Amino acid sequence: MSSIARYRDELLRATQLDRLWRRLPAQVRGLAPVLLLVSLAVAYPWYVTSLPTNVPLINTFPSVHSSVTILVFVTMAVGLNVVVGYAGLLDLGYVAFYAIGAYTAGWFASGQFEQVTFHFGSIGLSSDATGIHISVWLVFLIAAVITAIGGILIGLPTLRLRGDYLAIVTLGFGEIIPQAVRNGDDIGGFDLTHGTFGISPIDTPGFGQHLHESLGLPVTYQQSFTAARLFFWTALAVLLITVFCSLRLRDSRLGRAWIAIREDETAAGAMGVPLMRTKTWAYAIGAFFGGIAGAYIASFNQGAFPSQFDFNISVFLLCMVILGGMGSLWGVVVAGIILSWLNVEGLANIGAWLNNNTPLNIEVPKYSFGIYGLIIVLMMLFRPTGLIPERRRKREIEEGAGRGPIDQALYESRRADEPPGGAKG
Amino acid sequence: MNWLAFIGKRRGPHLTSVLAIVFLFLLAAWLVKNFFVLHDKADFFNVFLIGLTTGSVYALIALGYTLVYGILQLINFAHGDVFALSGLFASTCIVSFFNLDETSTTLAIVGGLFVTFLIAMVFGALVNSTIEFVAYRRLRAAPRLAVLITAVGMSFIVQNISLAIYDVNFRSIPPLISGASVFDFRGVHYGWDAFFVVLVTAPVLVLMTWLVKSTRQGKAMRATSQDPEAAAIMGIDVNRTISFTFALAGGLAGIGAVLFLVEFNMRYDSGFQLGLIAFTAAVLGGIGNLTGAVLGAVLIGLIQAFNEGLPWYAPGPDWTRSIVFAILIAILVFRPEGLLGERTPEGA
DSSP states (O other): OHHHHHHHHHHHHHHHHHHHHHHSOHHHHHHHHHHHHHHHHHTHHHHGGGSOSSBTTTBSOOOHHHHHHHHHHHHHHHHHHIIIIISOOOOSOTHHHHHHHHHHHHHHEESSOTTOEEEESOOSSOTTOOEEEEOHHHHHHHHHHHHHHHHHHHHHHHTTSOHHHHHHHHHHHHHHHHHHHHHTTOBTTBOSSOGGGOBOOBOOOBOHHHHHHHHOOOSBSTTSTTHHHHHHHHHHHHHHHHHHHHHHHHTSHHHHHHHHHHHOHHHHHHTTOOHHHHHHHHHHHHHHHHHHHHHHHHHHHTOBOGGGOOHHHHHHHHHHHHHHOTTOHHHHHHHHHHHHHIIIIIHHHHHHHHHHHSSOOOOGGGGHHHHHHHHHHHHHHHOTTOSSOOHHHHHHHHHHHTTOSSOOTTTOSSOTTSOTTOSOO | OHHHHHHHSOOOHHHHHHHHHHHHHHHHHHHHHHHHHOSSHHHHHHHHHHHHHHHHHHHHHHHHHHHHHHHHOOOOTTHHHHHHHHHHHHHHIIIIISOOOTTSOHHHHHHHHHHHHHHHHHHHHHHHHHHIIIIIGGGTTSOHHHHHHHHHHHHHHHHHHHHHHHTTSOBOOOOOSOOOEEEEETTEEEEHHHHHHHHHHHHHHHHHHHHHHHSHHHHHHHHHHHOHHHHHHTTOOHHHHHHHHHHHHHHHHHHHHHHHHHHSOBOTTHHHHHHHHHHHHHHHHOTTOHHHHHHHHHHHHHHHHHHHHOOSSOOOGGGHHHHHHHHHHHHHHHOTTTTTTOOSGGGO
8 A cells, every 4th residue: 555655656756857847948958968968078087987998999988188188179179160160261270279379378377488577366386486477267368369369360361362262371370370389489589489399387277275275176286186187177167168159159140140151151241241350250269269278288288389289280170070060069079079089099099909809900090190081081072061960051061062063152152263352351 | 340341451452562562672682682691602593593493393293283273273282292192102113113323324314214204193193183083073063162171181191191101201212313513603503413303394394385285185174174064065074174184283293203302302291391382382373374383383492492591681491381371371362363363274
């Protein structure tokens, strides 16, 4: 008897829960899978040690330390997606923004400029340490803003160029800035970037003694016993903020203007979308995220080194955007996680597994960029909309494919027989 | 935000020309000043000749970019890597197949190099047209940026093929052609190895011009580049013409690669940077314009040589690439049609 009553009570509770669940607004219910994934991600440092090792093919799951790099790269891919995916501007020099971000962190939070001693909210340093030491949290923002300004400066003269010319110009900047950084150790006798040695060490984020005593927050990240975890959670927070901003921007007035420009620049212009300003904003916002990511990874690696900023990285990020689907935010996040994991640990693990379990003997990580190139080509040939296509983009591409080779209204309004760069800003 | 729109406005031709004239004036002044700073005035001409030689090699690569751009409006990123792969293959030919070194007889060297040129040419042509067949042909109807992205991907694939076959080491060939002087006039030294580059490049360029201007195939190329649909209606096999163009570009890259080997050594990733420099040359001269590509290449070669060889306020070799890309950006922003200012390819 009692067991039946209990069963009934349980059932009632269940149905009440069910009713409660249904009473939630649809938007909140739609967020449930996202919340679930986010909590899984937040808890990752705790359960990663109990995950199985010796998994076939991939061997192990990424360590917390590697995950930080993965998350930062995904952040950059989301930033690049704003430029390439939303606004349809092919950027082959995104690494320039990454470099600007990292070096800004180097300038404002390290002992690089030993001529001056300036401290503002810096943590874990003796007060007579030379150089500019601004609170790293602030430096992330400063780096993002400076990079965004850099994006505007690069964008203003170049953004009226047609698609492929714009790609080349961005590529040019992507080559010049790392080289300038590499050679910048003697600009009229002034050591700006410390040349090939890079700027190191860069300060670490932290909360200081006061917050440590009152709230139990860590004093500094780097000296904490759980440094990797702290960096992981912060990177996750940065990524979530980036994703949120990206999502909100997409549905904003500006985002709709970007998509209109992507679909048909002339029509968008005729509808009153200010072309130059809208495109420049895309650049500035893409650069903003790239700058944060660059500054963050510089702080995580405790240094900014010129060898980090190859053209390869631009293509690597572009590969994430293409694999995920240009303009498809969730696609880019998923593809970004997969590809950066491959880059950090995956390819080495897979290569080791293949060499141990098959007669093959290939040094897989050596060919990483060949693999990314292959991914790009295969995606462009067989699934140009990406793994998780954005609905709107898919329709655009399908529509475009039916039009034939002459009408290229998808990306650019001008026909091939008109002179390039002829449009007024 | 009106100021944004204001700054973003296209600068009028007036300001651009004034800037260009001021810039050219400063450049000339810099050259003259350098000439007087130099202790040995002959060095100035030596540097000039080095630039001319480098420029000739660039011209062969730049032509490949310009030919393909003329016909498909595609920047073939993989072109530089085709160049590197052909060069590495040619080095194998010379070192392993023919066993040439500086002690070989003159006849063996001339014959061996000639056959190597042919092999590198065919090899480059095959690789380049295969790339077109595998990757670009399926994308004829796709948006142009999709093809461009594919080209970037292809570039990495070809580069990694070179890496897989030839590993990361630099390859070189023995000094087959002596550096002995063709002439030595008051310290102005011009070696046979440098002269050899010009000796090969010049007839190839003449042959190329003849091919594009006077043959049936060249006519088909010009027609296709002007209007592929109309060309198809007139009975031109557009796909075959495009394949031929890629083969021609690849062949030129092959020749350029052998010439490059005579002067420098190369490895799997040499082609990428060189390709970008050559592409800049093509843009500088006016992309799609054959004469322009050669002119641009020689100019870039000279700029590089002057930058690396002159003593007074030259930024030096560390900055060469930055200077080249700055030129690229400046040209694209201020004068996208290039120096010779023609949009229609092949000077038709």
